Amino acid sequence: MRLTSLLPLAALASLSTAQSKGCGRALPCSFPEAGTSHNLTLPGTDRRYRLYIPANYDKNKPTPLYFSFHGATRDMLEEEALSQFSNPQFNPNGIAVYPDSTNGYWLSNPNADLSRPNDLDFTNDLLDHMEENLCIDKSRVYSAGKSNGGGFTSVIACNATVGSRFAAFASVSGAYYDTDETEGIGPCEPAEREEGYPFLEFHGTADTTAPIDGNTEKNAKLPVIDFLHGWAARNGCGDNARWARNETVFVKPLVKHASWDCDGKKEIVQHYRESENGHCWPSTVGNDDYPEHADQCPLGKSPYNATEYIFEFFAGYRLNL
Template sequence: MLLPLLLPLALATAGLAQSPGCGKDIPSKFPSPGESTTLHLPGTDREYRLYIPTTYDKNTPTALYFSFHGATQNMSYEENLSQFSKPFFNKGGIAIYPNSKNGYWLSNPNANTSRPNDLDFTNDLLTHMEELLCIDKKRVYSAGKSNGGGFTAVIACNATVGSRFAAFASVSGAYYNTDDIPGVGPCQPAEREEGYPFLEFHGTMDTTAPIDGNTKSNPKLPVIDILEGWAARNGCGPGSKWARNETVFQDPLVKHASWGCAGKRAIVQHYRESEIGHCWPSTLGNGDFKQHPSQCPLGNYVFNATEYIFDFFAGYHL
């Protein structure tokens, strides 16, 4: 579990925000509680995987967690990688794993930008879930790996879609300049009192999405630029430095930085991981460690990013 000083400041408990799906039986095409299955968003050719927990109650508003796959990967790989369907990490929430159009999400130069685009799909998919299942509209969250982590940041930047999500997390995020990308544009989230909680994990050995960015083909932005950008949007001011920067593991070395902005303690957080590259940190290992041993040479890692993500999300709601 996270050390107490790393936990975000939990917001005061507010009333649950029931979705229109509350009181309805689970649709027959949906998975039974405790299982996941692949589905299509009606009226489109877009796929997603859906997990419903064994504890699901049609009359109790339930948290919803989105998990977006990396470039050239898919929803099934992401389910196995992030493990949002495992009760060990996910204590009773619904998990959803969208599939991209062509293996890439908006912001990646190879993504299909035609409308309806990935932001439209995410918005429509969230509405679809809220209409058919009992979702707590105040507890909807987004996370992703690599291009999926970058797309999570794109969601947060969108005033329409991002305003429906309570908090965001990115693992080994690939961040591109979106200013001139059709349907994306500059980062302009809607103003809201709750702010935009953002958690980021990155390995210093990452050669796919380097922590300091790159200027080669499809240039990627430095992670510090992304973090300072979210700090500024949360009220810290441009170029603000972290409030804390601490060592949480010595071998391998893991540093944890956090920004507290406008009374929002640790609303932006970052884990800088040594001896690991473009991988989802896990104490047991996962598909990243098996497929990319040169980037994940240890075979596993000293913490579970998924556990930290759920701890972070638990501190925030709309």
Template structure:
């Protein structure tokens, strides 16, 4: 059968698919050994991903799963190095997965390949595959990404079929495009759920790739505040809701932390505004971003680790199942 599988067809139809549990099964021989990561191909497709299984993986214990999506023109290997989701200092107990895009770009980016099965189909199929092969806690599946990959986490959350399977979302230096007219994406229409859609975004004030206040180029990027207020509204805050608090967490460089409380859900939308930082994944030890984009990120490293904050945020949320 053509790779537009029954699972992908379910996405097209807008229906969810039940996934058999991989709990109690041995790790497939093609998968990495616990404590290691490995490049794999999704069966029945030409799509690749990098998979990390923690050293203490127990095939009888439901385990959290963390997706980490690379930036535009980057790949899964760079994203593993950048986000550090395979680093037990940040993620001692969870499985990390780094999907690879079709052509270097994810849905929402105007350069992305939108043909079906598209990135949403791939994400859904990949999650189902993980749940079939490994002992995944289906209430603790999370999505994060850098730049275009961060924007794609929003695309996932906005999709009623795929987004409803993820407990929380995080974007670092998100590239926020208007998706209304993009084939296979369209306007943001998440599924209704009582847990809401926890959303965390980090952004540097001197980011020139995805400017914090947006831009008006041929393919405009939206201001970050529009994205945050959009998720606040979807979480029950109402249109144009102001943050509940906006605190200084570091003085030099200046880092502000804004949070929204919506419909009884405290801090469900959060934002870190990074002074003197550009299009870089904040890290106290530096990383490829600080080397490759040195002119944008002149400090060489930052005063906090975004990865640490992401895992703290994700740890507060799970789906009611």
């Protein structure tokens, strides 16, 4: 009996294109067992990363891949605990990778190490390495980060070479430096693509590390609204972009949700603004941000989990390969 596919030929072609070279290969012996995490070094470099493989990983099934970048002075271990991207409650099916910076800072921060390979090259090479050794769905690769890591996620999106490989982006309490003249970055010029650049941003109004209204000090950080308007403009909303909606989602503490519809792409840029909390990764149970930033996180928890919202946002986007 001849078997026929229920999928149209165009869909089959898309699935084939999205499948990485690592499909069908056994896990490398250095990689963690399914359901666990492990510290690794990118071959040929001294750059470290932590890798999580989900318990249900199937070498023959293309799997989404999530990058999670740590904040300034932090590291990959802290970022795994903070973002919870290895928690099956939030991420039951995806691979998570936690890159480590060379000196505690990512490109865009004035203290970043610009030595070999730089952070954009490292990210691109690490993604190559993941796709060569694991069964990755290349249409579902995503980037998120906290603070300096959130700012670096935007730097990735701005880079035509690296950013074009990621389907969507998220930043928590991001530090958005004015990078037009920063060595190793250049202006924000993402590659043109019909899917646009979906961006989700979280910020507390009491943030003094990365103030929501920016600052004018040396190494100034941009106001979050300017940062959001920038991504709305790049997604086709124009230079005078205004949100399509700005709604209250929680009352105590007050949490507002704004979103932009650009060039036919509904809610492609989104922002959650939380009163009373500051430089925190929102969580209903709390995390180490709360003791580490006790002065900025007085509530001890938030009415929502940023990680849950990030994965829901990412699920709505994939690349057209």
